[in-house]
Every structure is written in structure tokens, then in C-alpha cells.
Amino acid sequence: MSTHPDLNIKHTYDMGLIGNCAYLALIKKDTSVSWLCWPRFDSSFVFGSLLDTEKGGEYSIKPAVGDFSTHQYYLENTNVLCTEVECATGRYRVTDFAPRFPQYDRYYKPLMFIRKVEPLAGEPVICVTCNPVGDYGKIQLSRRRSSNHIAFLGLEEEVRLTTDIPLTYVLDRQSFVLNETRYLVMTYGAPLEAPLDSTAERFLRETVQYWLRWVKSTSISNFYQTQVIRSALALKIHQYEDTGAIIAATTTSLPEAPGSGRNWDYRFCWMRDTYYILTAFNNIGHFEELERYFHYIANISAKIHDKYQPLYGISGTSELIEKELDHLEGYRGNKPVRIGNDAYTHIQNDVYGQVLVALLPLYVDKRFVNPERANPEKLLAEALNMIKATMNIPDAGLWEFRNIAQYHCYTYLFHWAGSNAARKVARSLRNPEMEALANELIRESAQKIEDCFDPKRGAYTNAIGSPHLDASTIQLIMMGYLDPASDVANTHLEALEKELKTPEGLFYRYRHADDFGTPETTFLICSFWYVEALACVGRVADAIREFEKLITYTNHLGLLSEDVDARTGSQWGNFPQAYSHVGLVNAAYRIAKKLDTPNFV
Incomplete structure (x- = not known):
């Protein structure tokens, strides 16, 4: 019922x-x-x-x-x-x-x-x-x-x-x-x-x-320290220590909005989250969790020879067959209840860059002494070759569209970022051939990103030839592709604000229809990305104001969901959502760093 x-x-x-x-x-x-x-x-x-x-x-x-x-x-x-x-x-x-x-x-x-x-x-x-x-x-x-x-x-x-x-x-x-x-x-x-x-x-x-x-033992500034500590504690226990995997959320099938059918199993490890999760642990100075997760990703990477999946099981399992459990009524009557996640079959080409960016510290961070890892030249060469091979192949994108394939800006951003990471490793390994390939791919991916630029709005769209804006392109600023001090960084952010931001400071992933219609609820991680971007471009007072709004959307214990209904402030989606807590930790860190910088305004 x-x-x-x-x-x-x-x-x-x-x-x-x-x-x-x-x-x-x-x-x-x-x-x-x-x-x-x-x-x-x-x-x-x-x-x-x-x-x-x-x-x-x-x-x-x-x-x-x-x-x-x-x-x-x-x-x-x-x-x-x-x-x-x-x-x-x-x-x-x-x-x-x-x-x-x-x-x-x-x-x-x-x-x-x-x-x-x-x-x-x-x-x-x-x-x-x-x-x-x-x-x-x-x-x-x-x-x-x-x-x-x-x-x-x-x-x-x-x-x-x-x-x-x-x-x-x-x-x-x-x-x-x-x-x-x-x-x-x-x-x-x-x-x-x-x-x-x-x-x-x-x-x-x-x-x-x-x-x-x-x-x-955490390194946390005084900026909303209580909220950051709770997020760090929640994030910590989402790591399955036996293998080092970190799952997206505790639960399965809590709906993104009532009656939406967007009920997914999030008890797996998404490659797309890797960079942000590792950044969060690095930002709070927690090396042990960082290292365990590195090894989980490196173990998967060592077994891959053709393509990466968007997600894997906590043991590194590649097959996550999606099933609907018809005998369960669902959360508050919201069916279906799903276990497994068909997204493992999707093509998401940003994963190659995500892995390269995530594994970079294994090869350049001097704290890692003789890490357990596969041959670095082999791993990096394979990932770079995958970027090269997929440069002109459309994919499902970050948001895992089930029946839509495009040339996504976000995918090319991680082609670009991953190739930059590979170039650093190539230099440390004194491998000029790998460095040359990385440079080639940096140029190609940058051109693809520019093909997404809409000069009328001064903004980057979600995909080549698409008119739609997408919150994932906030990352162009945070990943350093756009100079935060540049005019285009500011016009791009302002265009995203105009189209995707609610009066409450929340952000939709996008506002165009997908496989299930138009999204009804906002996505918390995008809201925290927005806060980070505000800090990056120097709008620190705005970043603080928007951060203070976002932390009102926790439950009574400071725990965050995946989605928020902007109209009522309701929590929806799987819970607690590790990715949302990662967003809070990273946004607080970004603001704190700006506040520690003289003459930040």
C-alpha cells in the first residue's frame, strides 16, 4: 500500500x-x-x-x-x-x-x-x-x-x-x-x-x-568544525576496510523524489567519485583511509585490459546485475526496490581520467614508499590509450543516462585532467614517449571542451552541440581548466546560477528531461560544488552564505541525503550519502583556505 x-x-x-x-x-x-x-x-x-x-x-x-x-x-x-x-x-x-x-x-x-x-x-x-x-x-x-x-x-x-x-x-x-x-x-x-x-x-x-x-588526528580548520567532523565520521564508516572500497551510500532504493521511479542501489563503489573522496580524506589529513582506497582502485586497475566500468562491487566485483524485488513495498510505498545496478554496463569515459587523477599521488607523493601497485608505465599507458580510443565516442556521462549518449563536457574535462596527471607521472618516470602522448591528449581534450562553449551565454554546455547547462561543468573551475580569475570563469558560473540554482541556494544537476522525465529534486553535491566554485573565483562571502544555507538541510544528527526538494527542504535519495558529506568537507576546506589567505576579498 x-x-x-x-x-x-x-x-x-x-x-x-x-x-x-x-x-x-x-x-x-x-x-x-x-x-x-x-x-x-x-x-x-x-x-x-x-x-x-x-x-x-x-x-x-x-x-x-x-x-x-x-x-x-x-x-x-x-x-x-x-x-x-x-x-x-x-x-x-x-x-x-x-x-x-x-x-x-x-x-x-x-x-x-x-x-x-x-x-x-x-x-x-x-x-x-x-x-x-x-x-x-x-x-x-x-x-x-x-x-x-x-x-x-x-x-x-x-x-x-x-x-x-x-x-x-x-x-x-x-x-x-x-x-x-x-x-x-x-x-x-x-x-x-x-x-x-x-x-x-x-x-x-x-x-x-x-x-x-x-x-x-584530523586536520580540520575552525570553519564549521562541528559539521565537518560529523561528515568526516560518516564518510569514514562508509569505507569497507577489508578491501578499502568506499560506497556511495548506506542504502538502496530510497527514491530521489516520491513516485519518481529513480530508486537505485548505491551500496557500490563509483569510479566517478574517486577523485573527490580521496581529496576529502587528503583535506582532513587522513592518510590511512586514503591509502586503503588507493589500493582498492589500483587493484581494479591492474585487472583491467579493455575498459573501466563506472562502478564496481566492494570486493572489486565487476558484475552487478540489477534486479527488482517485487515482494517489498518500498520506502513509504515507493517501488521498485532494486538490488544491483545496471550502470555497471554503461559507457562512462570519464572514468579513465578519474583513475589517473586519483592514482597520481601513488607515483609523485613522497609519503608513499614502495606502494603495492602494478607496473606504473603499464597502468598509465593503458589508461592514456583508453582516453585516446574514446576521444570520439559518445557516452552516458556523469549522470548515467540510460538511453542518451552524447559527447559530454565533463568527460572531456577528465580526459584533460587525467592526461595532465599522466604527464606529471611520465616526467617523474623520465618517460618522454608517455609524456608526448599525454601532451597530445591534453590538446585534443581541451579542443573538445571548447567545442562545448556557447559564446552567447559565455558558458559551457553539457555536451557538444547541446543547448543544455549542467552542474557538472562547475568542475571546469575547480579542476583548474578555467582560470578562476578569468572573465569566462565568472560568466560561466553566473550562467549556471541563472539556470540551475534555486532561491534557496540549491542546485539541480540539470533541468532538461532525461530517461525518467525532468528531475524534481536538487542534488546536494552540486550545491557544494557551487560553494567551492564561489570560493575559487574569489566570491568568498557568497560561498560562506551559501554554505550556511546548505548545512540546514541535514537531519537532526547532521547527516545528509543525496537529494533535497528545494520547495520544502525535504531529504530524498539514498541516505546517508557519502558523496554529499564529501562535498561538505571539500567545500569547507576550500573556504577555510581562502579565509587563511591574506586579503582574500
Whole structure:
């Protein structure tokens, strides 16, 4: 049954994110776990009420009866989430976290979800419901009761709930008085085989300390530091540490706009995001994440011999077959629910330049000593030859049009930027032949970009021969193709403002029709690109003003979605969107650098 919201009411994702670089979970304000996929980011959910309130299972710690109010917050500078609940009988707090801390010269990051429930006032009467499911809600798990835990059976490995709450209360969904602190530890595979309360407390203490140390080790200016820290923390746990991959978002199939059909699976690693993500980690001074992601990209690059795909799985998997799950109702009735993403079959020729720009530091940054990488001449030569081979081939572009192929300006920008990166590496390797090829491709791609120029508007269109403007061309300024001090940089930015910017400071990707009609919501990353471009061209006061508008579009915890409805300020699209948080980090960095420069105005 469709439960589309009133489109005049502001919609936000009232959920908090936890994770430990092995899994991610979303917890609603009412304590219910609306999303948790095990054993990997891209696995089926074991709790997925986000996409189906009946088939998605349930894991909640709610008052037994009556209305209640809640307050949800993070322990400062951590990914540890607290939800305080007040009801007629009292008040209590649920602390949710995914353990992560150093142990034996490695990070301990088990598939373990810990919930601490403590009374704060009165004698709250609560009810614990725990009903995990399998295969996207198709499998109902059987339950086996043991002395101190409940085993849920039917998946490849056992899901176990270990708790000091009487098991009868949990199994029968029976209410009880919370008069002392209780613990619930859910595991996938290896169970908890240690004292419950002392272990949970130690894991909580060490996890809090880990996140506090991680934040202290970041290089973040004072410019909206709180917002940048939250974005950095969210971005960090979107990295699947086992391989180094960073996924685009936690979820699948949250619609870009209600009823739009633009419901996609974002639990994969897009090559187009690589440069911006690495830039964000570099901007906050986090080398470890940077290096892991480099190695993920380098491992993919070493296996490629004909063409790059736009995206890959977190293990480097190339086949991501898209399927529609008709048995699920979808978020608020928005079908279809999709897993996999057909965009892996698309032609997006900007990926070759993206890879070259992303991998450049491996070969020129002196911090990388003997990095694990393929033969640099071979990798660079292959990528350059791919740029050469695709110079006159239309593609789906950055926005992955499904039935439209054009000669996109953004693609040629990354041909240009990638060739510039390759030229730097060629010089460091003393390879004149590679340098000559790079120079040739720099000239060719620059000419293609100029073929997109519309002299009447003083702006670059989205593709050769197209009249349409596209927010991706903001990157012409940020990537250094256009001199920020030039007249054309300013006229180009002003033309984009006129056509794509809303009065609220939000940016559409484009305003022309695509495979699904005309986009209804704005795309947050474009809005942050706009802020960066304003800073680049010296409009720093404007950049600050627009940045301050954008940070009002977070949810109650500072988390960002993919899309925003400019009219209502509603959040839409997959959530939390790593790319949006990357945009915030990079925009704040760009402004801060300008503020640190004397006479910036």
C-alpha cells in the first residue's frame, strides 16, 4: 500500500547511522533498527523495515504502552548513538554502537551490534522485539533458545542475540520494568564468548576512545568544525576496510523524489567519485583511509585490459546485475526496490581520467614508499590509450543516462585532467614517449571542451552541440581548466546560477528531461560544488552564505541525503550519502583556505 507523504510537508530521514567499517546500521528515533545488512555492506538486510514495514523484520526497545517522546544524539566526536526515550512510566536511554578499536596491531571490527539500555528516571516499562530476517525478507529465521542467548537460524551463519534480559520476555515480546542497566549483543557468525556486561562496557569505552582519537588526528580548520567532523565520521564508516572500497551510500532504493521511479542501489563503489573522496580524506589529513582506497582502485586497475566500468562491487566485483524485488513495498510505498545496478554496463569515459587523477599521488607523493601497485608505465599507458580510443565516442556521462549518449563536457574535462596527471607521472618516470602522448591528449581534450562553449551565454554546455547547462561543468573551475580569475570563469558560473540554482541556494544537476522525465529534486553535491566554485573565483562571502544555507538541510544528527526538494527542504535519495558529506568537507576546506589567505576579498 502506498504511503507517499504529503509533498507539502518537510520530510527528513529521522535515523542515526552507526558502523565500524565492516557493517552499517540505521536506527530510528523510536529505537527501531530500520536498516542493517550482514555480513557485508551489499548483503541482504537482516533488518530492513526501511523498505518494508512487515517483511523487513524488527529490532526495537520501545515503551510497552502509550505515547512517548525521544531525543537522539551522538556522543560527541564519535559514531556512538544515544536515544533517550520518555514515557508515562519513566525515562531510559539506548546506546547503540558497532565496536571498533585497535587490538593486536589490527582494528577489531566484528559483526557485532551492541545495545546498552539504562534507566534514567522512574520505572520505565519496556518491550524488546527482535525478529531478524534473511534474503531481503523472504526468509523467516527459526529460533533456538539457549541458557543466555537466542540463536536465529536459516542464514549462512548464525545470528545470535546474547542478553541479560530474561529470554522469555524477548521471545514472547513481553513487557518488563527496566530497573537496572541491561545489555543486548547481536552477532553474525562468531558469537560473543565472554562476560556480557563487562565486555560490553569495555567495548563501549574503547570504541568511544577510538573515535575521539580519530577525530583528534584530523586536520580540520575552525570553519564549521562541528559539521565537518560529523561528515568526516560518516564518510569514514562508509569505507569497507577489508578491501578499502568506499560506497556511495548506506542504502538502496530510497527514491530521489516520491513516485519518481529513480530508486537505485548505491551500496557500490563509483569510479566517478574517486577523485573527490580521496581529496576529502587528503583535506582532513587522513592518510590511512586514503591509502586503503588507493589500493582498492589500483587493484581494479591492474585487472583491467579493455575498459573501466563506472562502478564496481566492494570486493572489486565487476558484475552487478540489477534486479527488482517485487515482494517489498518500498520506502513509504515507493517501488521498485532494486538490488544491483545496471550502470555497471554503461559507457562512462570519464572514468579513465578519474583513475589517473586519483592514482597520481601513488607515483609523485613522497609519503608513499614502495606502494603495492602494478607496473606504473603499464597502468598509465593503458589508461592514456583508453582516453585516446574514446576521444570520439559518445557516452552516458556523469549522470548515467540510460538511453542518451552524447559527447559530454565533463568527460572531456577528465580526459584533460587525467592526461595532465599522466604527464606529471611520465616526467617523474623520465618517460618522454608517455609524456608526448599525454601532451597530445591534453590538446585534443581541451579542443573538445571548447567545442562545448556557447559564446552567447559565455558558458559551457553539457555536451557538444547541446543547448543544455549542467552542474557538472562547475568542475571546469575547480579542476583548474578555467582560470578562476578569468572573465569566462565568472560568466560561466553566473550562467549556471541563472539556470540551475534555486532561491534557496540549491542546485539541480540539470533541468532538461532525461530517461525518467525532468528531475524534481536538487542534488546536494552540486550545491557544494557551487560553494567551492564561489570560493575559487574569489566570491568568498557568497560561498560562506551559501554554505550556511546548505548545512540546514541535514537531519537532526547532521547527516545528509543525496537529494533535497528545494520547495520544502525535504531529504530524498539514498541516505546517508557519502558523496554529499564529501562535498561538505571539500567545500569547507576550500573556504577555510581562502579565509587563511591574506586579503582574500
